[in-house]
Amino acid sequence: xxxxxxxxxxxxxxxxxxxxxxxxxxxxxxxxxxxxxxxxxxxxxxxxxxxxxxxxxxxxxxxxxxxxxxxxxxxxxxxxxxxxxxxxxxxxxxxxxxxxxxxxxxxxxxxxxxxxxxxxxxxxxxxxxxxxxxxxxxxxxxxxxxxxxxxxxxxxxxxxxxxxxxxxxxxxxxxxxxxxxxxxxxxxxxxxxxxxxxxxxxxxxxxxxxxxxxxxxxxxxxxxxxxxxxxxxxxxxxxxxxxxxxxxxxxxxxxxxxxxxxxxxxxxxxxxxxxxxxxxxxxxxxxxxxxxxxxxxxxxxxxxxxxxxxxxxxxxxxxxxxxxxxxxxxxxxxxxxxxxxxxxxxxxxxxxxxxxxxxxxxxxxxxxxxxxxxxxxxxxxxxxxxxxxxxxxxxxxxx
Numbered sequence: 477x478x479x480x481x482x483x484x485x486x487x488x489x490x491x492x493x494x495x496x497x498x499x500x501x502x503x504x505x506x507x508x509x510x511x512x513x514x515x516x517x518x519x520x521x522x523x524x525x526x527x528x529x530x531x532x533x534x535x536x537x538x539x540x541x542x543x544x545x546x547x548x549x550x551x552x553x554x555x556x557x558x559x560x561x562x563x564x565x566x567x568x569x570x571x572x573x574x575x576x577x578x579x580x581x582x583x584x585x586x587x588x589x590x591x592x593x594x595x596x597x598x599x600x601x602x603x604x605x606x607x608x609x610x611x612x613x614x615x616x617x618x619x620x621x622x623x624x625x626x627x628x629x630x631x632x633x634x635x636x637x638x639x640x641x642x643x644x645x646x647x648x649x650x651x652x653x654x655x656x657x658x659x660x661x662x663x664x665x666x667x668x669x670x671x672x673x674x675x676x677x678x679x680x681x682x683x684x685x686x687x688x689x690x691x692x693x694x695x696x697x698x699x700x701x702x703x704x705x706x707x708x709x710x711x712x713x714x715x716x717x718x719x720x721x722x723x724x725x726x727x728x729x730x731x732x733x734x735x736x737x738x739x740x741x742x743x744x745x746x747x748x749x750x751x752x753x754x755x756x757x758x759x760x761x762x763x764x765x766x767x768x769x770x771x772x773x774x775x776x777x778x779x780x781x782x783x784x785x786x787x788x789x790x791x792x793x794x795x796x797x798x799x800x801x802x803x804x805x806x807x808x809x810x811x812x813x814x815x816x817x818x819x820x821x822x823x824x825x826x827x828x829x830x831x832x833x834x835x836x837x838x839x840x841x842x843x844x845x846x847x848x849x850x851x852x853x854x855x856x857x858x859x860x861x862x863x864x865x866x867x868x869x870x871x872x873x874x875x
Contacts, residue, residue, distance in 0.1 A: 505528045507525045507526055507527040507528065507533075508525070508526045509523055509524070509525050509526075510523060510524050510526075511523020511524055511537065512537070514539060516539075516540075518537075518539050518540035519537035519540055519541075520537055520538055520539055520540070521536070521537060522535070522536060522537075523535075523536075523537050529551060530550075530551030531548065531549065531550050531551055532548070532549045533546060533547070533548050533549075534546065534547050534549070535547055535560070536560075541560075541562045541563045542560040542562075542563045543560055543561060543562060543563075544559065544560060545557075545558075545559055545560075546558070546559075546560050550574075552574045553574035554571065554572060554573050554574045555570075555571070555572040556569065556570070556571045556572075557569060557570050557571075557572070558570065558583065563586075564583075564585050564586035565583035565586050566583055566584065566585070566586075567582065567583060568580065568581070568582055568583075569581060569582075569583050573597075575597050576597040577594070577595060577596050577597045577602075578593075578594065578595040579592065579593075579594050580592065580593045580594075580595075581593075581607060582607075587608075587609045587610055588607045588609075588610045589607055589608050589609055589610075590606065590607065591605075591606060592604075592605065592606070592607050596621070600619070600621070601619050602618065602619050602620075603616065603617065603618055603619070604616070604617045604619075604675075605617060605630070611632070611633075611634055612630050612634030613630065613634070614629060614630070615627070615628065615629050615676055615677065616628070616629070616630050616634075616636075617675070618636070620806065620807045621805070621806075622646060622739055622804065622805070622806035622807065622816055622818075623645075623646030623648075623739055624643065624644060624645055624646050624739075624806070624807065624808075625643075625644050626641065626642065626643050626644070626656075626659070626809075627641070627642045627644060627678060628640055628641035628642055628656070629641070631658070633658075635658045635659050636656050636658070636659045637656060637657055637658055637659075638655070638656065639654065639655045640653075641653070641654070641655070641656035641664075642654075642664075642667065642669070642678075642680055643661065643664070643809040644669055645709040645739075646738070646739040647709070647738070648669065649668055649669050649671070650666070650667075650668065650669075650708065650709045650712070651666075651667045651668065651669050651680055652664035652665070652666065652667065652689050652708075652809055652810075653665060653667035653680040653682065654688075654689075660691050661689065661690055661691045661809040661810065662690060662691070663688050663689075663690055664688070664689050664690070664809070665682050665683075665684060665685060665687065665688060665689070666682070666683045666684040666687065666689070666708045667680040667681055667682050667683055668680065668681050668683055684708070687705070687708075689705075689708075689809070689810055690810070691809070691810060691812075692810050692811065693811060693812035694744060694745060694746050694747055694773075694811065694812075695746065695747060696746055696747055696748060697746065698746070699744070699745060699746050699775075699776070699779055699785060699787075700744065700785070700787045700811075702787065703779065703784065703785040703786070703787050704784075704785070704786055704787070705787055706786055706787065707742055707787065707788055707808075707810070710740065710741050710742055710788065710789060711731075712731065712732070713730065713731055713732065713734065713738070713740035713741065714728050714729060714730060714731055714740055714741050714789055714829065715728075715729055715731050715789075716728060716729070716782055716786075716789060716792050717729055719794055719828060720828050721794055721828070724794050726782075726792055727792060727793070727794050727828045727829070728741065728789060728790070728792040728793040728794075728817075728828070728829045729826055729827065729828050729829065730823055730824070730825055730826060730827045730829060731825065732825050733822070733823070733824050733825050734819050734822070734823050734827075735819065735822055736819055736820060736821050736822050737818065737819065738818065738819045739806070739816050739817070739818050739819075740801075740816075740817055740818075740819060740829070741788070741789050741790040741793070741816065741817040741829075742788040742789075742790055742806070742808055742811065742814055742815070742816050742817075743765055743773060743788055743790035743791055743803065743814055743815040743816065743817070744773065744787060744788040744808075744811040744814050745763070745764075745765075745773035745774045745775045745776075745779075745788075745791065746773070746774050746775075746776060747771050747772070747773060747774075748764075748771065748772045748773075748774050749770060749771065749772070750766070750769070750770060750771070750772055753772045753774065760777075761774075763775035763776075763780060763791045765791075765803060765815050767805065767813060767814065767815060768805075768813075773814060773815065775791045787811075788811065788814070790803070790815065790816065790817045793817060793829050793830060793831045794828070794830050794831075795830065795831065795832065795833045795854075796830035796831070796832065797832060797854075797855075797858050799820065799830045799831045799832045800819065800820055800821055800823055800827070800829060800830055801817045801818060801819050801820055801829050801830065801831050802817070802818060802820060802831055802832065803815045803816070803817060803818075803831055804816060804818055817829065817831065
């Protein structure tokens with residue numbers, strides 16, 4: 477798991493805007509004021525300050541100071557809105573980043589000090605906790621896009637460190653609780669989050685005392701130090717058995733009834749560059765999945781059998797053009813940045829889980845996918861079925 481810390485505002489710009497001297501400017505030039513004035517010709521009432529760097533402040537003034545509701549408009553498109561007292565932000569304020577993400581925080585004398593929340597550009601919360609003098613402090617929560625989160629006290633750099641840190645899985649109950657150093661899991665045990673405990677001081681109950689989990693991010697030559705240690709969350713959701721799809725070998729099945737949106741499985745493997753994978757024959761790429769523009773995760777042939785590797789099981793999901801699940805990027809405390817499987821619709825216990833492998837259907841020309849032969853054949857059959865009015869699923873003949 478990557479080091480978790482504040483992402484977002486330019487601290488220097490935000491600090492300057494929230495606690496600023498009379499009409500100061502970063503270039504040393506006075507901004508231009510237009511608006512109401514008092515008897516001494518000082519800004520008083522509603523007005524606008526235009527800075528030489530392109531920033532603009534619009535709001536209330538009192539005897540030459542920003543005082544009352546006001547809004548800073550920065551030249552990068554970000555906006556800071558709140559209440560000022562003698563040029564200093566005071567109370568709750570909202571910083572809207574240029575990418576539409578938000579920081580909603582409490583200011584004291586111009587410094588971010590107090591409760592705060594941060595949201596991504598889609599409005600999903602990514603942080604909840606405390607700040608003192610613009611630095612995260614105390615007990616905090618950091619939320620990942622996949623639904624998992626971290627909880628615990630942060631160090632002086634605002635990073636999760638200590639012996640009472642937890643990673644909470646996407647079910648908001650299962651957790652790995654123990655020692656983390658700068659956001660990296662050092663030694664943790666399976667635990668459960670007490671749903672009745674308070675958000676600012678949650679309680680975790682240890683479920684397994686004899687198994688210790690630790691950061692085990694794969695490399696080009698190492699898939700895992702503990703290839704037979706199953707992920708404790710994943711094994712509650714899925715299992716592997718012979719696929720229902722003819723010729724597909726093994727498949728991934730639901731151990732329980734699963735609801736739409738649940739994350740159920742993870743896809744770890746050795747890490748390779750795209751260029752290396754692209755140069756290989758398709759016969760060697762049956763268990764590869766891209767995690768970004770540069771890197772691919774691969775399950776080498778010697779690890780496809782679950783008697784050799786079962787730390788994660790998502791690679792056992794077979795292909796379908798009408799899948800009931802899909803892959804997406806996630807952060808895992810043990811495996812780092814990998815892919816996970818999220819369910820697309822409600823499924824019953826013992827249902828085979830399928831995903832669309834998403835090969836590029838036009839990489840070699842219109843209707844010519846860059847894909848293994850079985851996929852090309854299946855795609856051709858699917859197109860024919862659709863043309864004939866049959867919209868039934870087509871599935872992968874290879875596990």
